[in-house]
Amino acid sequence: MTVLAEALKDLDEKKVYQLVEEKIKSGTSPLEIIAECNAGMVGVGELFSSGQYFLSQLIFSAEIFKNVMNMLEPLMPKSESDGSAGKVVIGTVKGDIHDIGKNIVVNLLRGSGFEVIDLGVDVPAEKFVEALRETGARVLGLSALLNFTYPEMKTVVEAVTEAGLRDKVTIIIGGAPCNEQVRQFTGADYYAEDAVAGVNICKKVYS
Known part of the structure; x- marks a missing residue:
């Protein structure tokens, strides 16, 4: 360190x-x-x-x-005036009000030229779906710090699937309880070990 x-x-x-x-x-x-x-x-x-x-x-x-x-x-490097590196919808899932990790990711994404739609904390699944529909974002970031809230990530992934958007959206999960096992359980595409890893995944999706 x-x-x-x-x-x-x-x-x-x-x-x-x-x-x-x-x-x-x-x-x-x-x-x-x-x-x-x-x-x-x-x-x-x-x-x-x-x-x-x-x-x-x-x-x-x-x-x-x-x-x-x-x-x-x-x-901070400014993105080009002709638009952004891509759109990312992000939020802390329902039942969790922690936003430190999420805010770090948001700041890094914006610094890398992404347009970030930050839904805040304690976000219900339908709100994520609504934001994806409205913005056409191809990346959804879900954050959780509390162990008992990660099943809510699965609920969000299922809601995105039911809305017919799953094949159009890359879902990344992050936060203390997240690992490969949790990723498989939730059905997300990636889990980010830290904020920088999350930003790199977003760059990969939009490259």
């Missing part, structure tokens, strides 16, 4: 901002800085899962990350 990732994991707000400023001055790419912060956020998530961090610390880490994103916003 890099020094920046460690500082974010340790919730050392002052040090995080200082390191980000130094990296910006030295010409480090914004996406590289985000990837380091992402590793720190994963560390925070692990400490939360093991009971060493509480919800207040999870929220504080998200606040620090949000401020870092604000610092990087002006430096």
Whole structure:
């Protein structure tokens, strides 16, 4: 883990901002800085899962990350004016209100030129279907942090199938409980181990 990732994991707000400023001055790419912060956020998530961090610390880490994103916003590569790299519908499934991981993915996707339709948290299956119909997006990202909410991902995949959209949409799942077993259970096409992997899958779909 890099020094920046460690500082974010340790919730050392002052040090995080200082390191980000130094990296910006030295010409480090914004996406590289985000990837380091992402590793720190994963560390925070692990400490939360093991009971060493509480919800207040999870929220504080998200606040620090949000401020870092604000610092990087002006430096993010802009997509071409003739449109985006592609459309992605994303949201945290019904029953789960966590959005830290999802927000990291959203920021990375936007930074890579994608048009992102972020449905937020606690999203019911029909809302995902509706957004896919309205936007014509070819990628659907489903996020879950809580173990007991991943079956809801299967419900969403089934709803997309029933709506006749399954062969037109690539479904990616992500979040703490997701692995190859969960992917097979839900019927999704991919599971992303982290935010960067998720963005790379989206690039592959639209390439």
